[in-house]
Every structure is written in C-alpha cells, then in structure tokens.
Amino acid sequence: MRHFRFPAVLSLSALLITIACTLNPATGQRQFTLIGEQQEIAMGREYAKSVEAEIGFYQDEKLQAYVQSIGKELASHTERPSLPWEFHVVDDPGVNAFALPGGYIFITRGILASFNSEAEMASVLGHEIGHVTARHSVEQLSRAQLAQLGLGVAMVASEDFRQYADLAQMGLGVLFLKFSRDDESQADQLGLRYLMRDHYQAEEMPKVFEMLKRQTEMAGGSRLPEWQSTHPSPEHRSAKLHRRIEKLGGSPPDALVRRDTYLEHLRGLVFGPDPREGYVAGRTFYHPQMAFRVDFPEGWKIVNQKQMVGALSPDRKAAIVLKLAQADDPGAAAQKFFNQSGVRKLGRRGRGFFDFQIDPSTDASGGSQPGARGSIAFVKHRNLVFQLVGYTSPGDFSSYSRVIRPAISSFRKLTDPAHLNVKPKRVQLIRVDRAMSLEAFDRKHPSSVSIEELALLNGIQPTDTLKSGTLIKRVVGREPPKN
Ligand SMILES: [Zn+2]
Numbered sequence: 001m002r003h004f005r006f007p008a009v010l011s012l013s014a015l016l017i018t019i020a021c022t023l024n025p026a027t028g029q030r031q032f033t034l035i036g037e038q039q040e041i042a043m044g045r046e047y048a049k050s051v052e053a054e055i056g057f058y059q060d061e062k063l064q065a066y067v068q069s070i071g072k073e074l075a076s077h078t079e080r081p082s083l084p085w086e087f088h089v090v091d092d093p094g095v096n097a098f099a100l101p102g103g104y105i106f107i108t109r110g111i112l113a114s115f116n117s118e119a120e121m122a123s124v125l126g127h128e129i130g131h132v133t134a135r136h137s138v139e140q141l142s143r144a145q146l147a148q149l150g151l152g153v154a155m156v157a158s159e160d161f162r163q164y165a166d167l168a169q170m171g172l173g174v175l176f177l178k179f180s181r182d183d184e185s186q187a188d189q190l191g192l193r194y195l196m197r198d199h200y201q202a203e204e205m206p207k208v209f210e211m212l213k214r215q216t217e218m219a220g221g222s223r224l225p226e227w228q229s230t231h232p233s234p235e236h237r238s239a240k241l242h243r244r245i246e247k248l249g250g251s252p253p254d255a256l257v258r259r260d261t262y263l264e265h266l267r268g269l270v271f272g273p274d275p276r277e278g279y280v281a282g283r284t285f286y287h288p289q290m291a292f293r294v295d296f297p298e299g300w301k302i303v304n305q306k307q308m309v310g311a312l313s314p315d316r317k318a319a320i321v322l323k324l325a326q327a328d329d330p331g332a333a334a335q336k337f338f339n340q341s342g343v344r345k346l347g348r349r350g351r352g353f354f355d356f357q358i359d360p361s362t363d364a365s366g367g368s369q370p371g372a373r374g375s376i377a378f379v380k381h382r383n384l385v386f387q388l389v390g391y392t393s394p395g396d397f398s399s400y401s402r403v404i405r406p407a408i409s410s411f412r413k414l415t416d417p418a419h420l421n422v423k424p425k426r427v428q429l430i431r432v433d434r435a436m437s438l439e440a441f442d443r444k445h446p447s448s449v450s451i452e453e454l455a456l457l458n459g460i461q462p463t464d465t466l467k468s469g470t471l472i473k474r475v476v477g478r479e480p481p482k483n
Pocket of ligand 1: 127179187
C-alpha cells in the first residue's frame with residue numbers, strides 16, 4: 001500500500017470495435033484486427049494509466065530518462081516509428097517486462113537489477129517492442145476478452161467489496177496476455193532486428209534470455225507474474241536465436257555492449273520488495289512510510305497491493321480490506337459508506353466502528369450480487385482516513401465476527417523505531433582493484449544475498465574469476481525485523 005493513489009479507471013466500453021484487415025509492416029503478414037491504430041493507442045493509454053495506479057513508477061528520474069531514451073531510439077528504427085512510444089520502469093521487484101498496445105512498454109526495477117549491459121536491456125526492450133509492432137497484444141485482446149474485462153471492472157466497481165478470490169489477483173492479470181509460442185518467437189526475431197539496427201551486439205540477446213530464466217527462479221515478492229510465466233520459454237528458443245545470428249553473419253567487431261554505462265545507472269537501485277511500503281511479520285502488517293500497524297487473524301493470507309491491503313481467510317470465505325477512505329474525517333467516511341444503496345447499518349460497536357449488511361441484488365445485466373455481512377472501522381491517522389472492512393456471507397458472519405472485529409479494531413500508530421526505520425536493500429557497485437574470485441569478492445564486500453544470487457546478478461558463475469577493473473554489483477541492506 002502506498003500513499004499516492006489514483007482510481008484505476010478503465011473506460012473500455014467507450015472504445016468502438018471495428019473489423020479491419022491490414023498488412024502488418026513489421027511482419028509482412030495480413031492481419032485481421034478488430035481494432036484500428038487509433039483505438040489501439042487509446043486502449044494502450046487507458047491500460048497504461050492503470051499500470052501507473054496499480055503498480056507505480058520507480059522514483060528515479062535519471063534511470064527513467066535513460067530507459068526512455070534507449071527504448072525510443074530502438075522504437076524509432078522500427079516499422080511503426082510514429083506510435084506514441086513510452087518506456088517506464090515500474091516499481092516492482094519481480095523480473096518482468098511487458099508491452100501494451102500502442103507502444104506503452106514497462107520494465108520492472110527487478111529485471112533492470114539483473115541486466116549487465118545496455119545491450120541486454122535493449123534485447124528485452126526490443127522483444128517487447130516486437131510484440132507491439134507485430135500487433136500481438138491487439139490481436140490477443142479479442143472481443144471476448146474485452147467483454148470479460150468489462151465484467152471484471154463492473155465486479156470491482158464497488159471498491160469496498162471485491163470478490164474474495166479477486167483479492168489475490170486484483171485484475172492485473174489482464175495486462176499480462178499470454179502470447180503464443182509463435183508470437184514469442186516472432187517478437188524474438190523482431191527484437192533481434194531492432195537490436196542490430198541500433199548496432200548492439202546481437203549475441204547479448206540469447207544470453208540475456210537464458211540468464212532471465214535462471215533469475216526468475218530466484219526472484220520473489222512481486223505483485224506481477226514472472227517473466228517466465230508470461231513468456232513461455234521453449235528449450236530451443238535461445239538456440240534458435242543463436243542460429244539466426246549466425247545466419248545474419250554475427251555482429252561487427254565494434255558492436256555495442258555498453259556494460260559500464262549501463263551498470264552506472266543501477267547505483268543505489270532498490271532491490272527486492274520495498275519494506276517501506278509495508279511488510280508482514282507474523283500476522284502483523286507494518287507500514288513504515290505511513291506509520292501504522294494492523295494485526296490480521298492468525299493464518300490469513302495477507303496481500304499488500306498498492307491501493308489496499310487485503311487479508312483472506314484460509315477457506316477464502318471471508319476477507320478484510322484496508323484502504324484509504326475518500327473523506328476528510330471518519331464521520332464523513334462512514335456517512336458516505338452507509339449512503340451506498342443496499343448498505344444497511346446493523347449497529348454501532350464503538351467510535352467509528354459499525355456492523356453492516358449488504359442486501360443481495362441484481363444488476364442491470366442480470367448478474368446477481370450475493371450480499372454480505374461484516375464490520376467496518378474508520379480511523380483518522382496522519383490527516384488521512386483509513387477504512388478497515390471485514391466481510392463474509394450473511395450466513396457465515398457469526399462464526400467470522402470473533403476474528404474480524406479484533407482485526408479491524410487493531411489499527412495502531414507505528415512507533416517502534418525498529419519497524420519505523422526499515423530500509424530497502426539496494427544495489428551497490430564496486431570496481432575490483434585486482435583479479436579475484438567472486439567468492440573472495442563476497443568475503444571482502446559481503447552482500448545480503450547468497451553467492452548464487454550474487455553470481456546470477458552479475459551474469460557469471462560463483463566460481464568465476466573477476467578481472468581487475470571490472471564493475472561488480474553487490475546488494476546491501478537487511479531484512480525487516482521478523483516480529
Ligand atoms: Zn514476449
């Protein structure tokens with residue numbers, strides 16, 4: 001959960017769908033598409049807004065500008081140079097990159113930490129650009145998926161009551177369209193084309209895909225699915241790239257790698273989950289940046305999203321959601337909540353603390369909402385009003401109320417400096433002054449990650465010897481307290 005928040009508005013119903021047959025300039029193939037270029041751009045722009053709201057951009061202007069400049073340079077030499085290309089680093093520890101229709105490309109800070117050259121980054125940007133120039137994502141977003149998306153948005157339209165199962169996913173899945181093996185292979189080919197047009201060393205591309213596969217297996221704490229799951233990676237994928245590079249005659253001797261230029265941009269990069277935005281220790285959720293803590297019921301699954309923190313009972317029948325209320329004080333927030341149609345107050349249990357019932361209803365399209373019963377608390381903290389709501393089906397409330405009520409009334413100001421002052425881990429760079437093994441480097445400059453992970457981050461093996469004068473990454477910083 002973060003301080004900055006905007007409602008994610010997807011108004012896709014406003015986009016008209018037409019059928020067209022066009023010749024794709026990148027692939028040379030005829031494509032039947034439901035969506036014209038202007039619509040493609042409008043759609044991408046809408047999704048991009050929700051990426052910013054739900055995941056957020058990484059706060060480092062220099063790094064953002066760098067990624068943007070490399071990405072735009074690559075895109076300017078493609079078959080669709082006039083798209084409104086945008087490249088953003090999203091604040092996520094996972095290892096991933098994804099493209100939205102219209103030229104909106106996102107890359108995680110987690111994947112950036114694992115690259116070791118500008119050519120490696122350009123390989124992944126080129127691959128994602130390939131998905132856009134070949135219009136893969138537009139094709140994927142079929143009429144059916146659009147309809148489904150509309151439904152999903154309607155379901156979460158009442159922000160207070162997401163279906164329990166949605167808590168774990170929060171509708172981000174739709175951004176990660178699974179491409180077919182053919183699409184992936186085509187994006188690899190196009191990516192390679194763009195990489196070579198910008199005079200990068202082509203051999204960096206198959207290497208980076210092999211590395212990412214290893215890297216993904218180690219990553220964790222992401223709000224997004226991992227690269228590997230969104231990019232099915234058949235065994236022969238990098239072999240295929242190698243063969244293609246050979247056929248193209250390889251890279252010229254002066255092809256660009258730009259190792260140090262790239263690495264210099266990673267100095268101080270946040271590594272792994274950022275505990276300042278909230279973390280769980282035991283059954284307590286701590287939010288150092290906003291200085292509060294909440295004790296959730298024992299055994300519940302806690303999900304920390306950008307705009308809310310959710311907890312789901314083990315049987316997935318009950319949920320607790322903590323978020324900011326759009327009101328100046330708890331009284332106004334409560335009034336707003338109970339003014340919603342179908343929401344009834346069952347009783348006041350304390351200051352800003354109520355039981356409520358939501359009556360079953362049928363919406364315009366004939367879908368039925370099952371109704372819910374729960375408790376809600378409104379708390380003012382640091383000039384913000386927080387809303388904690390615990391709910392389940394009306395029939396199950398009597399058994400869940402004994403864990404829901406204590407949880408939603410456990411919101412406290414966080415004062416313990418051990419939790420308040422936690423810091424994220426960060427990437428540091430050290431130029432080795434003499435040849436040494438990575439193990440010796442790790443003894444001299446200890447990292448807070450394992451030697452295997454350190455080797456992966458540096459794109460080498462733990463037993464490899466580092467040449468004198470090489471820039472090497474290490475990770476510094478500690479885990480937040482466990483209780
Ligand atoms: Zn892909």
